[in-house]
Amino acid sequence: MAALPAIFGGPSGALAQTTVTSTVRITICGDGQATGFEVCDDGPGMNTGGYATSTAGRHCTPDCMAYGPYCGDSILQPIQSEQCDDGNNILGDRCSDVCVIEDLPSGGGGGSGIPGGSYTPPRETRVVIQGKAYPNANVHILKDGDTVGIVAADGKADFYFTTANVTPGVATFGFWAEDSIGLKSVALTTTLTIIQGAATTISGAFVPPTITLDKRKANSGEPITMSGQSVPSVDVVTNVNSAETIVDRTKVDSQGKWKLVFDTKKVATEEFHTVKALFETRDGTNIVKSAFSQSISFYVGQKDVGRGFIADLNGDGKVNLVDFSILLFYWNTPGPTGDINLDKKVNLSDFSIMLFYWTG
Amino acid sequence: MTILRTHRAPFAPLIFWSFGALLFFAPVAARGAELYFTPDAGSFQPGETAAVDLRLDTKGECINAAEVNVGFPRELMEVVDVSRGSSIFTLWVQAPTVRPEFGLISFIGGVPGGYCGRTPGDPALTNVIAKLIFRFTDKAKTLPGSAKITILGTSRLVLNDGFGTEAKLIPHAAEFTVATTGHPQSNAWTEAVKNDKISPEIFSVAVYRDPAIFENRAFIVFSTPDKQTGLDHYEIAEIKDPKNVNEKTIVWNRADSPYVLKDQSLRSLIRVRAFDKAGNVQTAEYLPSEKERPKSWYWLWLAGSAVALLAIIRFARFIPW
Numbered sequence: 163m164a165a166l167p168a169i170f171g172g173p174s175g176a177l178a179q180t181t182v183t184s185t186v187r188i189t190i191c192g193d194g195q196a197t198g199f200e201v202c203d204d205g206p207g208m209n210t211g212g213y214a215t216s217t218a219g220r221h222c223t224p225d226c227m228a229y230g231p232y233c234g235d236s237i238l239q240p241i242q243s244e245q246c247d248d249g250n251n252i253l254g255d256r257c258s259d260v261c262v263i264e265d266l267p268s269g270g271g272g273g274s275g276i277p278g279g280s281y282t283p284p285r286e287t288r289v290v291i292q293g294k295a296y297p298n299a300n301v302h303i304l305k306d307g308d309t310v311g312i313v314a315a316d317g318k319a320d321f322y323f324t325t326a327n328v329t330p331g332v333a334t335f336g337f338w339a340e341d342s343i344g345l346k347s348v349a350l351t352t353t354l355t356i357i358q359g360a361a362t363t364i365s366g367a368f369v370p371p372t373i374t375l376d377k378r379k380a381n382s383g384e385p386i387t388m389s390g391q392s393v394p395s396v397d398v399v400t401n402v403n404s405a406e407t408i409v410d411r412t413k414v415d416s417q418g419k420w421k422l423v424f425d426t427k428k429v430a431t432e433e434f435h436t437v438k439a440l441f442e443t444r445d446g447t448n449i450v451k452s453a454f455s456q457s458i459s460f461y462v463g464q465k466d467v468g469r470g471f472i473a474d475l476n477g478d479g480k481v482n483l484v485d486f487s488i489l490l491f492y493w494n495t496p497g498p499t500g501d502i503n504l505d506k507k508v509n510l511s512d513f514s515i516m517l518f519y520w521t522g
Numbered sequence: 523m524t525i526l527r528t529h530r531a532p533f534a535p536l537i538f539w540s541f542g543a544l545l546f547f548a549p550v551a552a553r554g555a556e557l558y559f560t561p562d563a564g565s566f567q568p569g570e571t572a573a574v575d576l577r578l579d580t581k582g583e584c585i586n587a588a589e590v591n592v593g594f595p596r597e598l599m600e601v602v603d604v605s606r607g608s609s610i611f612t613l614w615v616q617a618p619t620v621r622p623e624f625g626l627i628s629f630i631g632g633v634p635g636g637y638c639g640r641t642p643g644d645p646a647l648t649n650v651i652a653k654l655i656f657r658f659t660d661k662a663k664t665l666p667g668s669a670k671i672t673i674l675g676t677s678r679l680v681l682n683d684g685f686g687t688e689a690k691l692i693p694h695a696a697e698f699t700v701a702t703t704g705h706p707q708s709n710a711w712t713e714a715v716k717n718d719k720i721s722p723e724i725f726s727v728a729v730y731r732d733p734a735i736f737e738n739r740a741f742i743v744f745s746t747p748d749k750q751t752g753l754d755h756y757e758i759a760e761i762k763d764p765k766n767v768n769e770k771t772i773v774w775n776r777a778d779s780p781y782v783l784k785d786q787s788l789r790s791l792i793r794v795r796a797f798d799k800a801g802n803v804q805t806a807e808y809l810p811s812e813k814e815r816p817k818s819w820y821w822l823w824l825a826g827s828a829v830a831l832l833a834i835i836r837f838a839r840f841i842p843w
Binding site (some may be wrong): 476483515 | 561588589607608609612613615624630632633634635636637638641642643644645646648649650673678680682683684685686687688720723728730732734735736741743744747749750779780789793
């Protein structure tokens with residue numbers, strides 16, 4: 163199991179990342195409004211996707227991504243007693259308004275054989291998550307802090323997850339990914355209200371890039387190589403927070419890997435600095451950005467920088483309820499177990515750091 | 523109840539992109555996150571109940587943990603309950619506790635990955651931390667009175683930045699007028715509890731042992747939310763004879779996670795049941811496997827003897843008798 167993201171201790175108050183970028187958007191299949199990816203939405207309990215005898219009466223499918231079969235869709239559906247389908251519902255054009263041949267002697271079919279469309283409205287409450295991570299990466303899906311699934315992203319870094327194992331009400335979904343060398347991303351979360359009997363789609367779940375440094379301490383002028391993985395062919399933008407923010411940019415290769423060499427002469431010596439990364443791409447004239455990765459600190463100078471923050475208290479490669487139990491055991495004590503930020507107190511700050519690195 | 527304050531969503535849409543999602547930038551947070559109540563004003567009569575939501579407006583920050591202390595005038599109101607049913611928090615270091623003698627409600631909770639504000643498209647505001655159920659006492663000496671609920675200065679919010687950095691907190695109080703104007707209205711919270719027929723979420727129990735805590739004794743961990751009236755408490759039973767469970771004789775004890783097992787041999791069937799405020803129950807069960815159980819010296823001795831015996835038999839073939 164790869165080591166969990168660990169960051170080197172420093173003046174924590176000065177290292178906070180305050181900018182948040184989110185691409186996550188929610189569409190609800192079943193609210194009667196076709197938004198985002200949705201092709202159609204007939205409203206609560208109406209998206210049956212069943213057969214309809216006319217274009218006007220066609221039914222949206224339960225996932226709101228298409229219409230179910232209907233007379234007028236140019237597809238002959240003998241199973242629905244269609245004798246023809248000329249793509250319309252016009253009488254007198256050789257194929258009737260209910261898809262029965264008009265210029266032939268009656269073969270006994272007629273309109274009466276067409277099912278009327280008695281369908282059971284779906285009652286299932288469903289959540290769909292669509293997003294991007296890294297090529298072939300495992301994406302861990304969390305619901306209220308528990309892992310509910312692990313899905314593999316494809317070669318283009320796209321992933322898709324769906325579950326019906328949800329109860330209506332407030333839910334927090336999280337997603338994080340592990341890249342091909344075992345680096346873990348920060349978890350991206352979204353908290354929303356799940357509607358009963360509707361399919362809620364969370365789209366734009368773009369996992370921030372993974373990031374690592376070849377060294378956490380360098381003398382001034384000694385280069386630091388930053389690297390990680392992201393979506394193929396996008397730009398990765400790094401922000402080094404020093405007296406001023408130093409922004410650099412590099413291209414992600416077709417395998418999803420990125421690398422950038424940072425000149426430490428650009429920042430002050432005998433000081434901690436932090437770096438974080440996001441991915442950026444263009445869609446026509448629009449610029450799309452992911453959220454930032456975790457911040458990793460590094461020291462430029464010669465002092466001893468100590469050990470990193472480790473939220474995985476029992477060292478099993480996961481940050482979950484067991485680590486939380488250990489934290490609770492040592493709550494309000496001086497530690498050292500549970501004292502993640504090494505301030506000799508097990509308190510709210512340690513709890514917060516643990517939640518930041520939570521893997522479920 | 524009417525929401526008297528309106529809050530701007532923390533995100534503003536900017537552009538469309540190739541994957542079909544909108545890009546949203548949160549403003550760089552310099553204003554601080556806000557804790558506020560809804561409703562934050564209104565008139566109530568003695569004997570009436572108010573359900574007041576404590577909400578978080580992140581103002582563009584991502585918050586993952588909070589310590590909240592709420593003060594209320596104990597001479598005018600009492601706390602009937604604190605519901606976590608619609609809370610954005612999923613983990614609780616300290617479940618909501620009420621200290622009526624000090625007029626204080628306090629809790630510490632958080633959410634893995636943080637809460638970064640309303641997600642575009644979400645049909646609800648989805649920013650409640652806890653629902654506070656107050657009853658305006660009919661023992662108030664001076665009426666009309668003003669009941670002010672405040673977020674105390676000891677409250678803290680922490681950023682989801684991996685450093686445990688405290689966020690700037692802007693608290694907002696709520697103030698209610700208590701006056702006798704007629705007959706008390708119905709109790710909305712009692713109705714909500716009556717209508718809650720859904721159990722807490724399905725959950726699982728896992729057994730662990732760690733040298734860092736409980737002197738390496740086996741303990742169980744569990745956690746589950748309830749999405750309606752909220753979780754009330756857990757009860758645990760250790761059933762010594764898993765093959766002959768007599769439901770009537772099971773002894774249940776109130777407990778919380780983590781829980782050190784009484785039966786350290788791990789031969790008992792472990793049951794944990796979660797109750798919501800309406801009394802609905804969800805039960806999780808776990809029977810440790812043979813592999814998880816500590817090896818007794820007897821079995822170790824027996825296994826060792828068997829191995830030794832096999833070795834003797836094997837070598838005996840090469841010994842000329």
